[in-house]
Amino acid sequence: MGVDAGFWRDRRVVVTGHTGFKGAWLTLWLNAMGARVIGFADKVPTSPSLYELASVGEGVTEIWGDVRSAAAVSEALAAHEPGVVIHMAAQPFVRRSFRDPRATYETNVIGTVNVLDAVRATPSVRAVVNVTSDKCYDNREHGRPFVEDDPKGGHDPYSSSKGCAELVADAYLRSFFAPEPDGPRLGCGRAGNVIGGGDWGEDRLIPDIMEAALSGEVIPIRNPEAIRPWQHVLNPLSGYLVLAQALLASPERQGGWNFGPAAGDARPVRWIADWLGERWKGDLRWEIDPGPHPHEARYLALDSTKAREQLGWAPTWDLAAALEATVAWYTALRDGADMRATTLAQIHSFAGRRR
């Protein structure tokens, strides 16, 4: 099953975190398919941002609110009666979670409780996609990719909060949604390390490298030998969309889903930095940042067999295509292009290649 534009046309969709990196790409994509998007976020998290550069708020109903406020979330859903909710608002940074664990848990765990509670009180909602992370799994470095039923947990507060968000969703599914024959259906999407144009998130490799490329400064890189399964942001977003479609088609599709890249697309940080250095038309140099750095898992991989077999999902762009699209996006930015048109063109190119 691919992303079905007909399914999304005129559908009312709440996207929490629509001003963020993933949320802005998803909102543009939904908008391009004719969905009626209601975005819910507390602010625009970075400056610059994809949200501002691509005028993501155009044609979207926007609600400025905090997911930590149960009233704000339930009022938004009650007022706009969406059919689908895609919950992405989060505090998504590991290092910030060490500095501010409480805000991380409040946003990622209580925020999820508030969204699911609001869904319970809003009969229009037929499907919820709860976006967590590959870091939701208890990573004992056992050397094999995670499958959906592996135990949840986390070493750092961010990973732990995403494990908790999974446990919250599982309890809501079993206690409230599944027992109701006409209840909303719930799926959790797990992915990690996405790349693409328009990310200015702190402590992330591509934003750091691209900022250095645009400014000409030498970039310090942490953990150059750490292996990560990289993929373009549109790959997991297509997974979330296909999951929502599948949830509406069948209650069997409820539960957790991995959306990871092909095994060959797990590469060391150093490999990515060198690849970008070779392709960027300009000066791009990096050096090792000796640290100290907080704990980070050495290797994380997802087994996405379940999504492939039961949802017909597969990553559309491999790592080379993802890096090429990323370089093209930042080159367009440097050259003063229309970034809404540039981003939409990449979405159309991706969607046109969906199998």
Ligand SMILES: NC(=O)c1ccc[n+]([C@@H]2O[C@H](COP(=O)([O-])OP(=O)(O)OC[C@H]3O[C@@H](n4cnc5c(N)ncnc54)[C@H](O)[C@@H]3O)[C@@H](O)[C@H]2O)c1
């Ligand atoms: N980017 C990645 O590599 C990656 C990897 C795995 C999982 N994820 C998950 O995907 C989701 C989106 O991540 P992203 O990279 O787009 O992050 P981001 O920081 O770019 O965006 C986060 C969004 O959430 C909103 N938000 C944060 N706190 C809020 C609050 N208290 N109330 C309301 N809105 C709030 C922000 O305003 C923003 O719109 C998150 O759940 C994140 O954990 C991201």
